[in-house]
Amino acid sequence: MVNLLHDVVIIGGGLIGSYSALRLTQAGCRVLVLERKKRIEGKAVCTGIIGRECAETFAIDRKFILREARGARIFSPSGKELHIIRPETQAYVLDRVALDVALAERAQNAGAEYVLDCAAQNVQISHDCVEIRVQREGKPGVFSARSALVSCGFGSGLTESLCLGKANDFVLGAQAEVAAPGIEEIEVYSGREIAPGFFGWLVPAAPGRARAGLLSRRNPGDYLRRLLGYLQSQGRIAGANVEIKYGSIPLKPPAVTYGERVLVAGDAAGQVKPTTGGGIYYGLLCADFAVATLVSACQSGDFSARGLALYERNWQQKLQNEMRTGYRARKLFERLSDRQIDRIFDIIIDNGIDKELSKAGDVSFDWHSGALLRLMGHSVLRGAFGRVIRPFQ
């Protein structure tokens, strides 16, 4: 038997990797984190919105919160407005970079070892260890551990090479930081000209600043430049000549998120709300399941796929219904024309459904299936869109 220095090697020191590293070291595991970037504080392409439940569950320190939001202004393709607002704070806008850096520092202070500028290229599983082949500072190398947690975000190809499948549906995101002195509420924009099948956003962040972005199946940069021009013409932002950053978001998990000696979590595992693309809360919830499974595997020495399957059962039990309902809603929304979206706005406004949704106890920022089913079950909407929304009934 090889004498391994580490119980768990974590591939990817982003939010989910560093959170898991912290929890695993606190539970007594010896943890190594391999991170491709030269510095943790590299570019994070994320708007940083989380719901209140996430902030409370994971005790997010107030120093990472840039803004609080009680609701949002949602615009139809022709400019009709829904204003969903509640008396209490519903969501927070985070400084994602500061949070990632702080988590990595806490994990290191707790004993996790970080190797930066180290890109994992291949994971090999043998009967007594995992071997990770890397490019470290441009040179090839190998690291070994008893087990691996793959948390390297979407699109690394590692889940395919482990025969776990890949998240085969995804969307492209583009975002820019803009000067927006008067923006106090989250704004959401819809329509084929803005973000076909998805939506664009303007989200207040630091004082006088906002994050403008959108999701799209293609050319997100072109659509964002157009949205920025529109927002500038409306006086919502001060200038449109800004740097655009890009990222991809999985909309579905790979076929399997565990194997012998290996688990997959976060965006790498497609643990994302398919409605909005938000992955912070679901990723953190799943990281807790991954940590619990790995801690007990380290204690028992059972790293078999059968033993680690508990991880997938646990996270699916928590999220699968939400993710399935959200995915169906997402596919439905992508098929709607601008006229149909406008018609839905009319029905919602004319029938006071927005006010119902604002008051409903089962509607939350993090769990969308309640609101979706309530909306789809509404008699007027069913009457107008019966055939389209049948999958929900």
Ligand SMILES: Cc1cc2nc3c(=O)[nH]c(=O)nc-3n(C[C@H](O)[C@H](O)[C@H](O)COP(=O)(O)OP(=O)(O)OC[C@H]3O[C@@H](n4cnc5c(N)ncnc54)[C@H](O)[C@@H]3O)c2cc1C
């Ligand atoms: C435009 C945009 C806006 C978003 N806004 C929100 C939002 O408002 N709210 C929300 O909840 N979610 C949002 N998301 C999604 C959210 O950013 C992700 O769900 C979240 O970052 C996932 O965390 P992660 O740790 O799994 O992956 P990541 O944050 O992507 O971290 C993965 C890490 O792994 C490293 N890595 C990658 N490959 C390798 C490798 N081969 N070897 C070693 N290291 C590697 C990367 O450098 C990175 O540090 C947004 C996404 C986009 C694109």
